[in-house]
Amino acid sequence: MLIPTPSVGIWVSVTNFGGYMDMLEIKGLSVAVEGKEILKDVSLHIADGETHALFGPNGSGKTTLLMAIMGFPKYKVTRGKIVFGGRDITRASLDERARLGIGMSFQRPPVVRGVKTRDMVSAAMGNIAGSVTIDELAEKADMTEFLDREINYGFSGGEIKRSELMQLLAQKPELTLLDEPESGVDLVNIALIGRLINELLEKDYPMRGRRCMGLVITHTGHILNYINASTGYVMLDGEVSCKGDPHEILASIRKNGYAQCVTCLTENK
Amino acid sequence: MRDMRSSNAYRDKARIALNKPPAIGDDIDIDAYASSDEAVAYRDDPTELPTDIKEQMLDAGVVVDDLSHRSGTFIQMDNAPVHSSTSQEGIEVMALNQALDKYDWMSDYWWRVVSVDTDKYTANVELNQNSGYFIRALPGCKSIYPVQACLYLDKSRLAQNAHNVVIAEEGSELHIINGCVSGSGEEPGLHLGVSEIYIKRGAKVTFTMIHNWNSEVEVRPRTAVIVEEDGLFLSNYVLMKPVHSLQMYPSARCVGENATVRFNSVIVATPGSSLDVGSRVILDGKGDRAEIISRAISTGGSVITRGYIEGNAPEVKGHMECLGLILKGEGAIHAIPELKGTLSGIDLSHEAAVGKIKEEEVEYLMSRGLTRSEATATIVRGFLNVDIEGLPPMLSAEVSRAVESSGEDFM
Numbered sequence: 210m211l212i213p214t215p216s217v218g219i220w221v222s223v224t225n226f227g228g229y230m231d232m233l234e235i236k237g238l239s240v241a242v243e244g245k246e247i248l249k250d251v252s253l254h255i256a257d258g259e260t261h262a263l264f265g266p267n268g269s270g271k272t273t274l275l276m277a278i279m280g281f282p283k284y285k286v287t288r289g290k291i292v293f294g295g296r297d298i299t300r301a302s303l304d305e306r307a308r309l310g311i312g313m314s315f316q317r318p319p320v321v322r323g324v325k326t327r328d329m330v331s332a333a334m335g336n337i338a339g340s341v342t343i344d345e346l347a348e349k350a351d352m353t354e355f356l357d358r359e360i361n362y363g364f365s366g367g368e369i370k371r372s373e374l375m376q377l378l379a380q381k382p383e384l385t386l387l388d389e390p391e392s393g394v395d396l397v398n399i400a401l402i403g404r405l406i407n408e409l410l411e412k413d414y415p416m417r418g419r420r421c422m423g424l425v426i427t428h429t430g431h432i433l434n435y436i437n438a439s440t441g442y443v444m445l446d447g448e449v450s451c452k453g454d455p456h457e458i459l460a461s462i463r464k465n466g467y468a469q470c471v472t473c474l475t476e477n478k
Numbered sequence: 479m480r481d482m483r484s485s486n487a488y489r490d491k492a493r494i495a496l497n498k499p500p501a502i503g504d505d506i507d508i509d510a511y512a513s514s515d516e517a518v519a520y521r522d523d524p525t526e527l528p529t530d531i532k533e534q535m536l537d538a539g540v541v542v543d544d545l546s547h548r549s550g551t552f553i554q555m556d557n558a559p560v561h562s563s564t565s566q567e568g569i570e571v572m573a574l575n576q577a578l579d580k581y582d583w584m585s586d587y588w589w590r591v592v593s594v595d596t597d598k599y600t601a602n603v604e605l606n607q608n609s610g611y612f613i614r615a616l617p618g619c620k621s622i623y624p625v626q627a628c629l630y631l632d633k634s635r636l637a638q639n640a641h642n643v644v645i646a647e648e649g650s651e652l653h654i655i656n657g658c659v660s661g662s663g664e665e666p667g668l669h670l671g672v673s674e675i676y677i678k679r680g681a682k683v684t685f686t687m688i689h690n691w692n693s694e695v696e697v698r699p700r701t702a703v704i705v706e707e708d709g710l711f712l713s714n715y716v717l718m719k720p721v722h723s724l725q726m727y728p729s730a731r732c733v734g735e736n737a738t739v740r741f742n743s744v745i746v747a748t749p750g751s752s753l754d755v756g757s758r759v760i761l762d763g764k765g766d767r768a769e770i771i772s773r774a775i776s777t778g779g780s781v782i783t784r785g786y787i788e789g790n791a792p793e794v795k796g797h798m799e800c801l802g803l804i805l806k807g808e809g810a811i812h813a814i815p816e817l818k819g820t821l822s823g824i825d826l827s828h829e830a831a832v833g834k835i836k837e838e839e840v841e842y843l844m845s846r847g848l849t850r851s852e853a854t855a856t857i858v859r860g861f862l863n864v865d866i867e868g869l870p871p872m873l874s875a876e877v878s879r880a881v882e883s884s885g886e887d888f889m
């Protein structure tokens with residue numbers, strides 16, 4: 210059964226509420242891009258250690274939500290707020306948010322001529338002397354021969370995903386936003402992608418005594434076989450229409466398409 | 479071979495061309511510059527040169543204080559040779575006049591790849607011939623360290639005329655670093671340099687040129703290269719400092735099979751600088767290869783980057799990449815890539831892009847935690863640090879150093 214969520218969130222009733230200070234709360238968020246409202250009144254809540262999945266048809270606003278959480282300037286919050294680790298970050302800049310512990314894997318990151326993959330990993334590592342080196346990370350992500358290539362220049366779909374995840378492993382974000390990490394990845398690579406994501410999301414960071422959170426956009430749902438997502442949402446036309454068990458949501462979408470979600474949304478209005 | 483210097487044929491041609499305007503670029507009034515050949519003290523030990531001059535030379539990759547990592551050194555101030563030496567058997571470095579005295583075959587390398595009547599600048603070099611260098615690697619000899627040459631323009635309102643000849647005999651290898659520097663004041667000056675480079679069968683020449691002029695100097699190099707079978711020419715040009723105007727369009731012709739030419743240039747046009755820099759490669763031998771990579775930045779000055787690859791033989795391949803970045807101000811960059819193929823079965827391509835730094839790229843780096851200015855600096859640094867395949871690490875380091883130290887101003 211899918212549990213319909215009223216558009217003003219019932220986020221306070223979510224279980225596993227131990228680390229209030231460490232979670233992500235999105236309250237009544239509306240976002241406009243180039244003057245056009247894309248997201249309407251979105252609320253969700255991710256508790257410490259949890260990973261949530263976001264479903265929805267093309268153009269429904271999933272990427273927009275992630276970009277707005279990450280803080281891209283083009284994505285203007287017109288209402289509502291974003292609270293991360295107890296701090297209102299609605300007005301915080303993109304790079305501030307990255308340094309606060311939010312990281313994102315992009316679906317189509319830009320090519321940056323002259324800037325090497327190595328430079329990106331190094332930037333993501335920041336000034337903190339990490340326990341792993343760039344070369345070790347590259348080996349783990351099977352990206353060794355890409356380190357000295359220009360970032361994303363001539364990369365295949367799978368190479369882009371591995372590169373993005375490698376950068377995130379260097380960045381060690383507390384909240385990881387993943388935009389369709391499995392799209393364009395062949396079956397051989399998907400297990401590797403799954404392992405990398407798992408490491409990103411599941412690993413404890415004893416340094417800060419926190420566990421990682423994730424918000425994953427998945428079109429196919431394949432990635433759910435590799436990660437432990439506790440909650441799923443369906444986004445339709447800029448609104449979160451459903452909230453529930455991600456595997457149940459996926460099964461329903463596979464069976465009925467998004468039609469049932471539309472019904473759900475209509476019934477709840 | 480004294481007679482060659484006064485050879486009437488070249489002089490006559492030069493006289494006719496003395497007022498011939500250049501094909502490209504401003505027509506400079508050469509008469510506004512003195513053509514002195516005043517002697518400057520020759521130094522057996524170049525470390526005796528004044529400290530400030532040595533520091534300026536160092537910025538252009540010319541190390542004077544410690545020659546242990548150079549296979550040879552040539553220094554010219556204004557129009558006088560000041561020092562020449564070699565430390566490796568099989569590598570010859572000397573003032574051009576010495577070479578003319580020494581070798582009676584110099585006529586085979588004299589105005590052979592550059593025509594004396596190209597324009598008023600080449601004509602002027604012939605008629606006021608008094609300096610330049612000669613660098614040669616004997617057959618099979620490989621320079622262990624770079625050979626360095628410095629052309630230093632010291633006096634105000636002077637025309638510096640240099641005619642340089644480089645010969646890499648069969649199977650040899652020469653790594654040359656050529657630093658051009660003007661004195662510390664913002665004094666006007668004119669640099670005319672003719673360079674003829676001959677690369678014999680299977681020989682390899684890397685030619686790294688770093689220019690550090692000032693905002694009053696006009697610069698007109700005229701360079702041409704001939705590359706025989708299996709030969710390699712790799713040119714690597716760096717201009718990060720102001721100059722009033724600079725126009726050059728070096729040209730390399732592959733006459734044998736399987737020869738390779740690569741031109742890399744990294745240029746920055748500061749406010750008030752006017753740059754017109756091109757690279758031309760003609761592929762006449764089967765299987766020849768050409769690559770032209772040009773990265774231009776304007777921080778307010780104007781740039782024209784030209785590229786030309788011509789394929790006239792089977793299985794030749796060429797690629798050109800001209801990228802321009804306008805960082806600020808009233809800068810302008812004009813990329814003119816040209817390709818010409820005269821046969822089927824050749825493979826020539828180019829890529830050109832001019833613009834400012836893309837916001838999307840800056841934001842991508844910011845999303846990894848860099849501030850806006852750190853992200854911008856990383857992109858600019860990456861843009862200028864071209865990987866130069868085939869360049870010895872020591873020279874790559876020199877190039878990076880020149881780029882980084884001068885780039886600080888705008889990164």
Ligand SMILES: Nc1ncnc2c1ncn2[C@@H]1O[C@H](COP(=O)(O)OP(=O)(O)O)[C@@H](O)[C@H]1O
Pocket residue numbers: 242243247265266267268269270271272273274283
């Ligand atoms: N940068 C943008 N500029 C203009 N419109 C955009 C931009 N990003 C998203 N949109 C619009 O917002 C809507 C949602 O897009 P998006 O968030 O990419 O959806 P999804 O990721 O669910 O496919 C679409 O109608 C799209 O056209």
Ligand SMILES: [Mg+2]
Pocket residue numbers: 271272273316388
């Ligand atoms: Mg999307």
